[in-house]
Amino acid sequence: MARPQEFDTNDALGKALQVFWDKGYEGTTLADLTEATGLSKSSLYGTFGDKRTLFLAAYDSYRAARAQQMKITFQQENARDAIALFFAKIIDDAASGSVSKGCMSTNQAVELAPHDAVIRERVESDFKLIETAFADAIKRGQEQGSIQSKQDAQLLAQMLIIAFPGLQVMVRAGASADSLEGGLNMMLSILD
Numbered sequence: 779m780a781r782p783q784e785f786d787t788n789d790a791l792g793k794a795l796q797v798f799w800d801k802g803y804e805g806t807t808l809a810d811l812t813e814a815t816g817l818s819k820s821s822l823y824g825t826f827g828d829k830r831t832l833f834l835a836a837y838d839s840y841r842a843a844r845a846q847q848m849k850i851t852f853q854q855e856n857a858r859d860a861i862a863l864f865f866a867k868i869i870d871d872a873a874s875g876s877v878s879k880g881c882m883s884t885n886q887a888v889e890l891a892p893h894d895a896v897i898r899e900r901v902e903s904d905f906k907l908i909e910t911a912f913a914d915a916i917k918r919g920q921e922q923g924s925i926q927s928k929q930d931a932q933l934l935a936q937m938l939i940i941a942f943p944g945l946q947v948m949v950r951a952g953a954s955a956d957s958l959e960g961g962l963n964m965m966l967s968i969l970d
Contacts, residue, residue, distance in 0.1 A: 787825060788839075790815040794826075795836035799879045802889050803833050834896070840882050841904060852911045857919030858969055861912060861938070865966070869958045871949050884946040909939040916969070925969045934968060941965055 793814045797806050808829065812819060826832035851867070854860035871878035879885075883904040891898040912935035919925030927934060948958060 790817055790822075790825070791832075791836055791839055794832055795840055798833055798836055799840070799882055799885075802885065804889065806833075837882065837886065837897075837900065841900065844881075844883075844904075845907060848908065848911055852915055856924045857915040857922060858924040858966075860915050861919075861969070862962075862966055864911075865942075865945060865962050868945050868949055869955055869962060878949045880946045880950045881943070884943045887943065905939055905942075908942060909935050912938045919969070927969050929968070937968065938965075 793816075794811055797810050797814045801810065806829070808819060808822075811817075811829070811832065812822060815822065817825075822832070826835060848864070851864050852860045854863060868881075871880075883901050886897050887901045887905075891901045913931045916925055916927075916931035916934050920927070920931065945958065945962070948961075
């Protein structure tokens with residue numbers, strides 16, 4: 779008879795996520811994962827399978843949490859303010875003084891997606907989700923008058939999703955909050 783599990787799977791998954799987010803998939807070792815989670819190799823493998831399966835579970839939990847946060851952000855009544863808030867949260871990382879880990883999907887777009895179709899599919903799905911949220915908010919903003927641009931909402935959303943990873947990279951590279959805010963204000967001016 780198998781021993782009952784004596785740890786919280788979600789807690790272990792969250793701790794593994796932090797290691798993968800800090801070090802990337804390739805930079806994370808089994809020793810890093812066992813140290814962070816407090817689990818033995820056999821418990822880690824018995825619960826999650828191999829490193830890749832654990833990574834996918836951790837990444838998927840990140841993606842689900844981010845999608846929920848994004849949904850809340852885009853529920854702002856003023857559509858332009860919702861878009862600005864989405865980007866301002868990224869800049870807040872720069873102003874916090876701590877090292878930003880960036881968006882995990884942006885990180886994986888660079889690390890694994892170029893040679894891993896499963897990760898590429900997840901990254902594309904995440905970016906499409908954000909682009910759709912942008913397009914919906916832009917359409918709403920055009921209807922309510924908070925967005926003055928008459929440009930096609932989908933084209934504006936495509937421009938914003940192209941800018942999104944660049945902003946993430948600049949935050950991770952240590953750009954100042956002032957320069958990021960200046961660039962963001964200029965970028966968002968396309969909505970006016």
